[in-house]
Amino acid sequence: MTKYQIAVIPGDGIGPEVTNGTRAVLEAVAKISGHEFQFTEWLAGGIAIDATGEPLPAATIAGCRKSDAVLLGAVGGPQWDNLPGDIRPERALLGLRGELGLYANIRPAVLHEALAGACPLHPQIAERGIDIVFVRELTGGIYFGERGRRDTQQGEEAYDTEAYSVTEVERIARTGFEMAMKRKRRLTSVDKANVLESSRLWRETMLRVAEEYPEVELDHLYVDNASMQLIKRPDEFDVVVTTNMFGDILSDEAAMITGSIGMLPSASLGAPGTPGMYEPIHGSAPDIAGQDKANPLAAILSAAMMLKFSLNLPSEAAMIENAVTKVLADGFRTGDIYQYSENETVQQLVGTRQMSELVIQALET
Ligand code: IPM
Ligand code: MN
Numbered sequence: 001m002t003k004y005q006i007a008v009i010p011g012d013g014i015g016p017e018v019t020n021g022t023r024a025v026l027e028a029v030a031k032i033s034g035h036e037f038q039f040t041e042w043l044a045g046g047i048a049i050d051a052t053g054e055p056l057p058a059a060t061i062a063g064c065r066k067s068d069a070v071l072l073g074a075v076g077g078p079q080w081d082n083l084p085g086d087i088r089p090e091r092a093l094l095g096l097r098g099e100l101g102l103y104a105n106i107r108p109a110v111l112h113e114a115l116a117g118a119c120p121l122h123p124q125i126a127e128r129g130i131d132i133v134f135v136r137e138l139t140g141g142i143y144f145g146e147r148g149r150r151d152t153q154q155g156e157e158a159y160d161t162e163a164y165s166v167t168e169v170e171r172i173a174r175t176g177f178e179m180a181m182k183r184k185r186r187l188t189s190v191d192k193a194n195v196l197e198s199s200r201l202w203r204e205t206m207l208r209v210a211e212e213y214p215e216v217e218l219d220h221l222y223v224d225n226a227s228m229q230l231i232k233r234p235d236e237f238d239v240v241v242t243t244n245m246f247g248d249i250l251s252d253e254a255a256m257i258t259g260s261i262g263m264l265p266s267a268s269l270g271a272p273g274t275p276g277m278y279e280p281i282h283g284s285a286p287d288i289a290g291q292d293k294a295n296p297l298a299a300i301l302s303a304a305m306m307l308k309f310s311l312n313l314p315s316e317a318a319m320i321e322n323a324v325t326k327v328l329a330d331g332f333r334t335g336d337i338y339q340y341s342e343n344e345t346v347q348q349l350v351g352t353r354q355m356s357e358l359v360i361q362a363l364e365t
Pocket of ligand 1: 090093094248281
């Protein structure tokens with residue numbers, strides 16, 4: 001029996017509900033597989049601001065560093081929206097990414113067969129399927145570049161800077177190529193090299209790293225064109241590697257074309273040996289918080305990614321993924337993915353707790 005330490009950061013809004021459901025699923029997996037998951041809970045986000053005055057207490061960072069992996073719910077909410085930039089709940093996420101050196105954000109966007117009807121694209125496009133992995137650079141670019149305000153002759157001005165070093169691009173390029181090697185060996189690098197110098201360096205570096213991966217077919221798209229192609233021919237993408245901000249935007253677009261942002265998990269990874277952080281890509285959804293309405297599947301699928309990438313338990317990860325597929329095929333839906341269609345399986349509306357319970361039952365069958 002192996003013991004694993006998992007730091008849980010429930011956060012704000014629907015975060016606690018979806019992480020509770022996910023913990024229950026992990027407990028059930030532990031029972032079946034004979035492993036032990038030891039959970040410790042930490043404060044971050046708005047709840048941490050209320051309790052300690054800061055979004056990311058030092059104890060949380062230390063707790064995460066001591067763990068094998070971090071599971072995060074969501075942070076943020078309207079009551080903290082008017083705080084100054086450095087004590088907003090979102091600082092907790094950026095702080096964790098920076099402090100743990102989580103430079104690679106892996107965001108799979110998959111259209112589950114049972115949810116094809118939830119895809120807002122033309123049915124002819126949806127039926128070709130969508131299975132893309134976004135590899136988003138997470139600790140550089142405009143999110144972490146120099147920023148500030150200054151006085152000019154025209155009055156006050158604010159600025160944020162996009163900067164990428166060769167080293168930063170090389171390591172995320174390798175993550176992209178390695179991911180492509182495990183899949184269909186197609187990598188699309190997204191930049192804005194027709195305008196930005198940082199993108200020109202990005203592209204040059206991608207081309208150089210490509211020489212180490214002759215089996216991978218690399219192409220490049222400008223970000224504006226990429227946003228169109230994702231809608232026109234999503235089935236032709238395999239792995240997409242891009243900058244911090246472009247990845248933020250394109251992964252939300254991909255979430256929408258796969259039906260619901262409530263379904264998509266993510267992994268944030270650093271150098272080997274550092275704990276990875278796993279979180280649903282949806283936010284804290286304050287409008288439905290505490291009502292047992294949130295879809296826990298993105299968080300549950302994030303736990304599956306945790307088992308695969310940080311704990312090296314691929315068959316346990318597959319157990320969770322298969323259980324989710326089965327529950328969806330059986331017609332169970334939270335509100336965000338519930339849609340009536342005469343030709344499909346009869347659908348049954350369920351809440352957060354029941355959805356997690358159903359996944360647990362499906363594990364055992
Ligand atoms: C995400 C979120 C964050 C980001 C915000 C909340 C800081 O949108 O994880 O995609 O922009 O990275
Ligand atoms: Mn985002």
